[in-house]
Amino acid sequence: MKNFCYEYERPAVTVDAVIFGFAEASLKVLLIKRGIEPFKDKWALPGGFIQMQETAEDGANRILKKETNLEGVFMEQLYTFSAVNRDPRERIISIAYFALVKQDDYQAQAGDDETSAEWFEINKLPSLVFDHEKILRTAMYRLKGKIRYQPIGFELLTDKFKLSQLQDLYEVILETSIDKRNFRRKILQMELLIDTEEKEKNVAHKAAKLYKFDKNKYDELSKKGFNFEI
Amino acid sequence: MKNFCYEYERPAVTVDAVIFGFAEASLKVLLIKRGIEPFKDKWALPGGFIQMQETAEDGANRILKKETNLEGVFMEQLYTFSAVNRDPRERIISIAYFALVKQDDYQAQAGDDETSAEWFEINKLPSLVFDHEKILRTAMYRLKGKIRYQPIGFELLTDKFKLSQLQDLYEVILETSIDKRNFRRKILQMELLIDTEEKEKNVAHKAAKLYKFDKNKYDELSKKGFNFEI
DNA sequence: CCAAAAGTGTTCTTTATACACCCATGT
DNA sequence: ACATGGGTGTATAAAGAACACTTTTGG
Missing domain, CATH: 1.10.10.10 (Winged helix-like DNA-binding domain superfamily/Winged helix DNA-binding domain)
Incomplete structure (x- = not known):
């Protein structure tokens, strides 16, 4: 079962994505309800373990596609979260990305798989697992800072x-x-x-x-x- | 020898630091001459494997201290580099930081260990190993963008x-x-x-x-x- | 005809830019 | 006395901020 052995202990590495949308004049984030322990049935950012043959950005795009069926949208590395106990199971480092999607596209294309992903208004968020609230705050801060100096707002509109x-x-x-x-x-x-x-x-x-x-x-x-x- | 076994394959994770200084009216970067293979005797950014009990930021500070004997200087996460073949040995993901040091302090305090660290003018760099030139370019771009909107320039002066x-x-x-x-x-x-x-x-x-x-x-x-x- | 959002100019204040000479000090 | 970098003010142009009414459309 445990087939991959190394001389030194290694952290696991995941990719998490903060996916922003904009509809009905409010900013939204896509969250998923966890299907497995720990924190089964709690809300979390979409994410997963990085694969050996993909870059972090590839991984983030894979997750985006899985949850929204979208490709080629605005996506940018946010920050790497490495607190030692951010996951109760073991040491997991997360490379977080943030994406901006045209929510109408999503609504047209998705809904065809049964993952329990859901858009939440930024002011009406449930509590999130691990350090995902911190990741989300970091993403909002970045978005707020960036939108004034780069034309990324258009990525959220049709x-x-x-x-x-x-x-x-x-x-x-x-x-x-x-x-x-x-x-x-x-x-x-x-x-x-x-x-x-x-x-x-x-x-x-x-x-x-x-x-x-x-x-x-x-x-x-x-x-x-x-x-x-x- | 290989005592740490996991169910899935894992990348190794390192921390690299771009340490900027400013002296004689020019911007400098601290590089080290590699003591081991691969690329022994080539120039590289200071770095090392992340330890299981330290955050990436702790790791970056550890490396900074080792190379300059400085602590508590300006340091910020830069970007995480995850190209699949960035290291010829195996999959290694690097969490890069950039630091701004008052070079005079450094010159006063360091020189007491024999690591072959050396300051290079930003316009007179040797070629670097792995993707370290890319990391350095990313750091310079960030510095250039950031210095206009945050008072970080002072971190480079006495x-x-x-x-x-x-x-x-x-x-x-x-x-x-x-x-x-x-x-x-x-x-x-x-x-x-x-x-x-x-x-x-x-x-x-x-x-x-x-x-x-x-x-x-x-x-x-x-x-x-x-x-x-x- | 009413409600609702679209569309439109001017004045004033603040900020950015361009530019040249005298001053203090050590050699 | 001279070479070197320190220190200073003004005029013009550009950008930002404040502010209210008319237009179009569907119900």
């Missing part, structure tokens, strides 16, 4: 979005209110949004224009020293 | 410094030139420097005032939402 959705997103994540006119001017002045010429439909008010984020243009400008900032 | 030293530091790390008057005004307006009432001595020109960074005041202001920015 491809076409209206400016008020983008503003809602910033307001929720940064926990501030932003002046509508100043926000719109600032975003539009960057010239990173493509006007799709479409409008939202069937709303009981003036229909909003829909925009797309121009990733190619952003990449171009970045090379020339442009810095995104909200 | 306790008392003159403004031109601080400016040199920013110019070297950011790879730009900065207007002297604008720089001085910006730094002094923050009111985070304490005028020590001392001046440099024995220089063939007007003696510069010496300042200290007021960490307590910075911590206070941070709590109230102040953001350091150069």
Whole structure:
């Protein structure tokens, strides 16, 4: 049974993923209900042991795919958690990632497997196992810091979005209110949004224009020293 | 000999440290000459296997102490490198840290052991083993990004410094030139420097005032939402 | 016609940038 | 006396912050 032997004791290594979504003007996190001990039936971040033939990033993508059936979304290494007793069983080091997904895509594609994954509003979280609350706090802190200087907010919205959705997103994540006119001017002045010429439909008010984020243009400008900032 | 057996195969886990110093107006990194195979006598970042009773941060501090005899300096987790073949022997995952040390302190205290550690100017590096060049690039990128928004530059200077030293530091790390008057005004307006009432001595020109960074005041202001920015 | 969200400009304040000369000290 | 780096102020441009009304649409 125990076939892998080493000269020195080794910690186990896992990968955990903080998967953020945004819907109904609130920030959400995907949690899974543990199916095994320890802490069976408690909520946890999706994760698993790293495989010998995969990088940590591969592992994080594998977990993302398993839980959401999504691939190719924004994903970034968050931090490596190595407290000696973070797992009651044995020494386990966790390399944590955070991902930003377009929640509508997920809702369309997932639901076809029976893992008990569920979206939780960031302000209505259950208690989590191990040090997962700490990991989640770290992820939120990172997201909050990063969204102002990199155009990652768009990763949480559908491809076409209206400016008020983008503003809602910033307001929720940064926990501030932003002046509508100043926000719109600032975003539009960057010239990173493509006007799709479409409008939202069937709303009981003036229909909003829909925009797309121009990733190619952003990449171009970045090379020339442009810095995104909200 | 191989006494530690597990049900599943496990990667080994190491900690590597990118230790930055600043002297003679240039940024330096501490490298060690490897004493063992593989790559014996090649230059590498200081590092070692993580111990079962220490966190990664403890490990990084242990390595820092071993190589420089310093403790309590600025240290922060950088990134975890997990490419499958980054080490030719076997799968080794490295949790990398970066540290900022006051190089003068080091020169005063170290030299009492015979490890072949040596400071290299960042622009005159030898080639490094494994993926250590990648780790170093990652560290420099992080340092460059971070120094503008957190007062970590002071960690590289002696306790008392003159403004031109601080400016040199920013110019070297950011790879730009900065207007002297604008720089001085910006730094002094923050009111985070304490005028020590001392001046440099024995220089063939007007003696510069010496300042200290007021960490307590910075911590206070941070709590109230102040953001350091150069 | 009413409710609900979209869309739009101007003024004022703050911050960033560009720029050149005199001062103190040791040799 | 001279070479070296220290120290200082102002004017202009750019960016940020504050603020209220009209428009479009479905019910």
